[in-house]
Amino acid sequence: MPSWSDYSTGERIKILRGKQISQEQLAAMTDLAPATIQAAEQDRRLTLQTLMKISAALGADISVIEGQQPPRRAMDQDDRTMVRALSAAVHDTAAGILPEAAEPATLDDLQRATDRCWHLYWRGRYTEAGATVTPLLVAAAATLRDRPAGDQSPAWGAVSDAYRIAAYVANLVGVRDLAYAAIGHARNAAEKSDDGLRPALVDSGRAWVYLRDARLEDAVRLAEKAAMDIEPRFSRATPDELTVYGSHVNFAAVVASRKGDKARAADYLSQSNATGARMGAEHRAHGTLFGPVTATTQAVGINVAMGQTGKALTLIQSITEGEDGDTARLTEAARNRYAMDKAMAQADAKMWDASLTTLEDALRASPEWARHQTLPGVIAEKVGRQSNARLARVSKLIGVRTPVDSGFAAADRRTAL
Template sequence: MSNWADLTTGKRIKHLRGSDLTQQGLAEAAGVSLALVQKAEQDRGELSVGSLLKLANALKTDVAVILGQQSPRRGMNRDDRAALRHLSDAVHESALGQWDGVGDPSTLAELTEVRDLAWAAYWASDTAKVSSLASKVLMEGQVRLNSTTGTERARLALVLASTYRVAASCANGFGHRDLALSALTSAKLLAKEAADPVMSALLESTLSWIYLRGAKMPRAVSVAERAALAIEPSFSRAPRPELLAYGRLMISAAVAASRREDERAADDYISQALAAAARLGRDEKLYGTHFGPTATKAEAVGIQVALKNYGRALQLADQPDMKKLPKSMSKVARNRYRLDVALAQCEAKLYDRAADTLTEVALDAPEWVRHQALPGVIGKRLAKVSVARVRNISELIGVPLIA
């Protein structure tokens, strides 16, 4: 087989499909039309992100593999693979009670601090650091949980639930959905023990994202919607944590609805999120989750891009408060937003601006870009105007964006 990156997207899909799965079988497994599969394998037209997600899930691979950013066998680099193996061991061993070798565990305050550092590492896209820090909390925290009672036990259960959640988020970002679901199962049990409805709601938001990455759009919507209804606040007197959780769930539902191209539902959900954000008044962070006016507007841009409303997306991005993003916005959120803007710029034929935006992302988060679908989609759009410019960006991040 030729170098994977040198193949066209259509040839990669055909190779991944193999001889055992027909085009009709792939279409049925992915929930798309036979015509879409045929056009994709013939490299006719552009695949939407939603279609790429569905095909990747049916082919049991990642979107980055279909786009040639990763090979089907090698995917992650060695450091990321080692970090995820370490994290997987900690998730499973801590839940199963395999704590041999763990001496005197850290205090609740110390474990809380390390949990916060693990979330900071996640939002900085530092997989190795997430793995190291989260593993420490999970192993030592479970030892301490086993010997404590009362209020301290409830507080420790929340720290552990939040740490399992960051492990789930990290795993899901790399397409390791089994590990993500395993970590989330442990987190939900701990949140139930602590009787914390906000944590439980945020865990459902993560579950919605796992279903979204697995191209299970209806389930992604229903999970978020059901959890939002359970915690729906009275806006006039709602506690801030409940507003944050409700708004985050509405964003999850809106994103999933937009991937189904259900514009009416997506607009309704994001309107609810914007209302919650306005009531909150500023961007806040709780249990590793960011929500507020800026975060919601950034998500709204991505939702309009998914719905192919590119002009509307650029109008939102051109609002004064979105021109200069706050320093509190995480690297991951900032660059995900920039990729949405770059795709909208491409579709509006603002190719130079799109290339500049993609370059910003490549320089800011080269490792993170490797596992994202949009850089490859944007690269193919830009290559129609300037192959040289796209190859230069590819060299910056060490990932081929075009064949």
């Protein structure tokens, strides 16, 4: 398969345009004649002015169109447009630069908008979540600007939440530099919010960025710190506190398992299960959902990562699926993640057909979510070594030409979330 730099500039424009946008549509988006677009894709008469208009319309840097750097994996034109707008909002608001039309909002309105962003995020609609959090961040910053100096803590909390969502979206679509910037700004705002939980929530988010960046030692250290910072007294802990703590220790177990530290992972997994049992049901707080079902389904992936396939399959047998099953209580993204862990466990157990069935069902149910995940390719690679049944169809859903794309390596399996 050719590398990105092997294509001509015209070919790269055509690839970035994709099937979603016709030449005529791109011409309308750029105020250029269709003949100019056609000539550009044929590497004829491509002026700098034309290149800049096409770059803006496609949401792609000129360096990408020129072949100096490849496009982000799994990004289409909507993704690129979202990322550019989100990046501008993150960096501008952090510098105190707001649009002239920026209007403050009530704290209730900011909270409703924040809840909407989390809803989109946990449904796996990352492009829409990123597009929604962009104006939320501007509104939160405008609200902070207009509040009296002694009454800014709640606004700082709203700003921190918006930055944290921005970081999560950027991390999932692979824009790591933006994720680092946003999570750093979220931490600064959290410290000024007078909310004891927010700094730990942000630290857990940074640990996830570290994990995706294969910085496992840093991820373990920060995940453990975030969990310890908010460990509640169980006898008087509120559901919100248990939710946040449970999700934190669960994530600490995930990170430890990716590092191969079975003892540490088992310890945190035990605390996660105890917290879920104490809660008795799933509960949502501070943009996360946790409870006994979350603890059990997450334990499947943790055991898979540690090579304990038998334990993972035993847990799978205890989990019911369907509209009235255990998994119906999870967010859509959590259900999809569980499906990937289940498919991997089945592949590890050489249950090739069952693994492909689980994988294909999840890919068809949530194609947008799947675009930004590496684990489907890892599973297809593993199954592809043993079975060709239905593999071509599943590979097409993943978006690779063969059972395994060269980008899906062992490191992706350790860091995929």
